[in-house]
Amino acid sequence: MPDKSVAVLGTGMAGFGAGHVLEAERAPFVCYDRNPYYGGHTRSFRYDSGFVFDEGGHISFTKDDHVRDVLAENVDGRHEQRRLPIDNLWHGRRIAHPVQCNLHGLPSELIVDVISDFVAACQSEPAPTDTYAQWLHATYGKTFAETFPIVYGRKYHTTTMDQLTTDWIGPRMYRPSLQDVLRGALGKAVDGAHYVDTFRYPSVGGFMTYLEPFAQRFELRLNHELIGVDTREKLLRFANGNVERYGAVISSIPLPELIPLIDGVPDDVLEAARKLAFTTAVLFNLGIDRVDLSETAITYFYDEDVIVSRVNLPHMFSPNNAPPGCGTIQAEVYFSDKYKPLRGRPEDLIERVVSDLRRCGFIRDSDSILLEDTAISRYANVIFDLDRAAALRTVHGFLDDVQIHYCGRYGNWDHAWTDQAFVSGEETARNVLNRI
Ligand SMILES: Cc1cc2nc3c(=O)[nH]c(=O)nc-3n(C[C@H](O)[C@H](O)[C@H](O)COP(=O)(O)OP(=O)(O)OC[C@H]3O[C@@H](n4cnc5c(N)ncnc54)[C@H](O)[C@@H]3O)c2cc1C
Numbered sequence: 001m002p003d004k005s006v007a008v009l010g011t012g013m014a015g016f017g018a019g020h021v022l023e024a025e026r027a028p029f030v031c032y033d034r035n036p037y038y039g040g041h042t043r044s045f046r047y048d049s050g051f052v053f054d055e056g057g058h059i060s061f062t063k064d065d066h067v068r069d070v071l072a073e074n075v076d077g078r079h080e081q082r083r084l085p086i087d088n089l090w091h092g093r094r095i096a097h098p099v100q101c102n103l104h105g106l107p108s109e110l111i112v113d114v115i116s117d118f119v120a121a122c123q124s125e126p127a128p129t130d131t132y133a134q135w136l137h138a139t140y141g142k143t144f145a146e147t148f149p150i151v152y153g154r155k156y157h158t159t160t161m162d163q164l165t166t167d168w169i170g171p172r173m174y175r176p177s178l179q180d181v182l183r184g185a186l187g188k189a190v191d192g193a194h195y196v197d198t199f200r201y202p203s204v205g206g207f208m209t210y211l212e213p214f215a216q217r218f219e220l221r222l223n224h225e226l227i228g229v230d231t232r233e234k235l236l237r238f239a240n241g242n243v244e245r246y247g248a249v250i251s252s253i254p255l256p257e258l259i260p261l262i263d264g265v266p267d268d269v270l271e272a273a274r275k276l277a278f279t280t281a282v283l284f285n286l287g288i289d290r291v292d293l294s295e296t297a298i299t300y301f302y303d304e305d306v307i308v309s310r311v312n313l314p315h316m317f318s319p320n321n322a323p324p325g326c327g328t329i330q331a332e333v334y335f336s337d338k339y340k341p342l343r344g345r346p347e348d349l350i351e352r353v354v355s356d357l358r359r360c361g362f363i364r365d366s367d368s369i370l371l372e373d374t375a376i377s378r379y380a381n382v383i384f385d386l387d388r389a390a391a392l393r394t395v396h397g398f399l400d401d402v403q404i405h406y407c408g409r410y411g412n413w414d415h416a417w418t419d420q421a422f423v424s425g426e427e428t429a430r431n432v433l434n435r436i
Contacts, residue, residue, distance in 0.1 A: 004436055005029060006429070007236055007244060009226055010252030012040020013418045014408025016214045017425025018250045020070065023217065025433055031218050032238070034225035038215045040252070041379075041409075042418060044206025047371060050323035051287040053330050055377050057298065057312025058207035059084065059199035062419035070422075071200070074213045078203045080318045084196045085296040089360055090148070090303060097194055097300070098174045099148050100140060104187035110147070111185050117141025118181055131386075132164035139175055149173070152302050155309045157383055158279055158340040168384040168415045171195035201317040207418075226253065229262045231402040248432045252408035252425065254278070254379045255395050262402065272394035276413060277338040277383035280376060282346040284331040284353045286363075287371030291315065293327040293362055306356045307333050307349065326370065329362055336383060347374045379410050388413070405432050 005028035008018045015031050016038075022029040037043050045053045061084070062068055072079065086097040096102040103111045121127075121141040129135040132153065136145035153161045174193045176184075184190055202209035221242075228237035229249070236244045251258055259265055259273035297316035301308050308331045315322035322328050331353050335342035350372060357363045382388070392413050399406055407428035409416040416424060 004247040006432060006436075007032065007246035007249045008252075008425075009033075009236075009249065009258075010040055010408065010411075011035075011038035011215070011220060011222070012252055012408060013042055013211075013421040014252035014411065014416075014425035014428075015040070015250075016211055016218070017422035018252075018407060018429040019214060019218045019425075020422075021426045021429035021433070025429075027429075027433055029219070030221055030244070032221045032224040032226065032236070032244075034223070034239075036223050038220055038222065039208045039211050041377065042207050042211065044208035045285060045373070045375065046206065047287070047373070049287060049371055051285070051326070051328055051371050052206040052318075052321040053283075053285040053314050053328065054207045055375065056281055056283060056332065056380065057314060057317070057330055058418065059196070059201050059317055060207075060210070060418060061196040061199045062417070064419050064423065067419040067422055068200070071210045074210050075202045079200045080203055081198060081200045084194075084199050084298065085316075086194060086196075086298045086300075087296040088148075088300045088302060089306075092360070094296075094299075096189070098176075099302075100144060100174065100176050101180045101184040101190040101193045103181065103185040110143070113143040114141065114147075115181060115185065117143045119178065122178060129166060131162045132166055132169070132384075133161035135166045135169070136161060139173070148302055151304060152300060152309070155301075155304070155307075156279075156334055157381070158334050158336040159277075159338075159383065159385065163339075163385050165384045165386065165388065167389075168382075170415075172415075199317075203318050204320045206314070206321065226258075226261055229404065231262060231404065248403070248405065248436050250405045250407060250425070250428050250432060252406070252411045252421075254410035255392075255406070255413050258404075258406075258411075259395060259398075262404070265398065269394055269398040272391040275387040275391040276395070277336060277385050277387070278378075278410075279334045279336045279380045279383060280342060280378045281380035282333045282335065282342065282349065283375045283377055284329075284333070284350055285371065285373040285375065286329045286331070286354070286357075286369055287322065288327045288329065288363065289325065289368040289370055290364075291322070291325060291327045293329060301356075301360070306360065307352055308356050309334055311357070311362065329357060331357065334380065338383070338385075342376075346376060350374055382409070382413050382415060384415075
């Protein structure tokens with residue numbers, strides 16, 4: 001490559017966001033990825049049997065017009081657009097989302113305790129909210145916090161809520177007014193209580209279809225696993241033996257993977273990278289010979305004795321994600337190297353997952369399971385634990401020093417959704433072009 005060319009590491013939303021700007025500015029660039037496919041976390045599993053799943057249910061709910069336009073253009077406007085039905089499952093009851101605005105139908109003593117504690121929390125002196133556990137108590141009151149989000153949070157984040165900070169919450173947790181809580185307890189719907197109202201999704205081929213035109217236009221080098229970076233000579237070394245020179249490099253590789261690959265990385269930076277915690281999602285893709293598996297496309301599972309944290313039903317994102325008359329369920333179970341390591345083979349959990357889904361009413365005895373597959377999504381969510389901020393400062397400071405530009409959910413090490421990852425790739429590419 002000529003010296004001014006940009007090496008983009010990763011072909012997910014962030015890598016392609018960078019590519020989108022580099023292409024528009026006619027800058028020479030190449031995108032590398034370790035996988036034999038592009039798309040990173042937004043790839044889709046397209047089974048010969050006609051079922052389609054993503055790597056974790058992916059829908060586009062961006063309000064960013066620019067990203068909406070880019071994605072719509074990439075599928076020539078052929079996408080589904082509709083409201084997203086979501087609910088929760090607790091003690092065998094289906095509860096509309098979010099629970100705090102839909103208490104109606106729960107045991108009356110529980111409703112009384114939730115509302116009393118909510119009122120007490122609203123009226124008390126401002127309490128510390130340094131940890132997520134404190135924030136939950138202060139925002140919702142003790143009973144609600146300890147019955148719902150603290151239990152769910154342990155399953156989803158794999159650690160206890162007093163180990164988490166609050167800087168990731170944003171719109172993810174709805175903060176109701178007392179009127180919202182009372183209306184919900186009386187069975188009245190509260191509008192606008194979830195950050196996703198409508199979503200878009202490609203009509204065919206799964207979420208990955210949004211990226212196809214990029215993959216066709218950009219120069220991609222797949223099966224290129226980065227194994228070393230010489231920042232002095234500006235060389236990238238790959239597992240297949242290729243060595244490539246770069247003018248500038250933009251990386252969306254997860255930081256704990258990237259840092260050990262850099263020649264001469266100091267011990268304190270290595271140590272900081274090791275402290276960055278993340279979850280791994282084990283995904284169970286099930287194809288069933290029935291469509292009406294659920295009225296909602298996403299369900300959150302609160303009970304500790306159900307190992308599944310969340311399910312999404314891809315055929316409700318697009319009917320083309322399943323053969324006619326069939327439905328799909330993708331169940332997510334979370335682990336993390338730091339707090340809850342995955343021991344044994346994930347396939348061994350499928351029996352337990354299917355039994356949970358039967359118990360919870362998603363699968364009936366009369367259903368035939370036509371497809372059963374397991375996939376691992378490593379680096380699913382960043383865990384915003386108490387180590388994160390300081391460790392990230394050290395890691396990012398080092399990358400700035402050696403001029404490795406970073407972007408995306410796992411380069412910025414945040415909770416970016418697809419649109420945010422794409423935009424962060426675009427912004428990073430613009431910064432890089434301003435410098436070379
Ligand atoms: C379960 C789940 C559900 C989600 N649902 C939604 C949703 O509904 N809507 C939404 O907007 N967002 C959703 N997200 C978030 C979304 O997945 C991310 O925002 C987005 O995919 C991040 O893109 P990225 O390019 O930053 O990272 P990635 O897609 O992970 O890209 C990083 C790339 O780096 C490559 N790489 C890693 N190591 C190497 C190496 N050594 N050499 C070469 N290449 C390497 C990887 O193969 C990968 O392609 C979800 C996430 C999860 C985990």
